[in-house]
Amino acid sequence: MASLQIEQVPVLSDNYVYLIYDPATQACACVDPAESAPVKRRLDELGWRLTHILNTHHHHDHIGGNLTLKQAYECQIVGADNDRARIDGIDVGVKDGDIFEFGSTRARVFEVPGHTRGHIAFWFEDDDALFCGDTLFALGCGRLFEGTPAQMWHSLSKLKQLPDKTHVYCAHEYTQANARFALTIDPNNAALISRAREIDDLRAQGKPTVPALLGMEKATNPFLRPDETNVQKTLNMVGKDSVEVFAEIRHRKDNF
Template sequence: MEVILVPAFADNYIYVLRDAASGKVGVVDPGDAAPVQAELERRGWSLTHIFLTHHHDDHIGGAEELKARYRASVVGARADAHRIPGLDVMLGDGDRTVFGEQTARVFTVPGHTSGHIAFWFEAAETLFSGDTLFSLGCGRLFEGTPAQMWDSLQNLRSLTDSTRVYCGHEYTQSNGRFALTVDPDNAALHQRMEEVAALRERNQPTIPTTIGMERRTNPFLRADDPGVQSAIGMSGAPSVEVFAELRRRKDHFRG
């Protein structure tokens, strides 16, 4: 499955997908229709599927226009049917949806929003995590609790190490600056930040990351790690409490 990054707004990523075997073309979280249309026209493709992870406008703002233009099927969370217009396929945790020769498993991952879902294309080892899991970070808790988000992140970190992670925003460098304050002795994190700095210097994306990389470097996936717990003065504390403290610190971080 081919995945094309389409930048939008200040730091969003929209993803255009193509299943080579069937020729089906999808888009994930089209907050803006215009750059998606431009990419499709440049490649001579017609859109068949629109995948939505959550209801925020910077992720769904272009969906209705794209649906009307291409008669594409809109796929999203059953729990968000009341606030995502035009849903054709409504899914919940554990459901599967077919995209050409590919099949995506749906994870319900509340925390950032109450109805947030993620799409994992198992055969392609590709995850679209929206604003739940970021490279070196996680989403703010606008509608969920720390316990919900910690559970959601544990579900995603259980995927294969080689799973590529495509998230909603280019936040890696700022996330990493925070990560170094709560995991300062992590050699893998320091190396990752050097790679990130080089990529951003060339104005290149830091996405995709991988589940394996995030398991080693993302403090929000490591709230149960003794090193992270010790660094923030919470050795032996329940993991959900450590996660909550990490999220609280990130919310107030200015680095």
């Protein structure tokens, strides 16, 4: 049964920070605080006190508010154990398969390298909530700054195994641009065509397109579908290895 309250805080130009609150214990986590001021304002409005910071990776637009928030709230910072040196203020290191106890609930940790070598994701199974940073986006995935196509496809394949009802709380509002690209890879996908229209409508109204449902991502996100024949046909790569197809899709997106 879902119990957590999740608040989305827009920051910078296109980032999302998430506040996770457990009413049963008043535990409150902030996921990837790019900056501190908007987070503090929203916490004050809600009357919540920060107890944890969850970092998915080391990029400044995900940890920029760490130290200021830690000083203000004396909260605990949780991040990848294998990337401690690059996570400002880290207190607790976690690794693949770990269970992070948060208030009255828990999150499973996945190591999902590719965008960075130390990227992790947090899955709150009981609340159908996945906080995946820049590994999986709505209709996209992160650039391969520190990893290989094989690593990223392996990481995405882990997340793809989660239930369709999982809500994907990714860290950026990239969906409209991602949809335009996705249509070049999978132009005859009826679900994608319909979704692209819905995304345009939401953005025209100034509304967010995330979280997204993982089931919809599986049906429409080309980065989760390099093993699909229709995607391979567009790329003239029918029968090719999924990693090779994924690499081609990522290459095309990098140059789109």
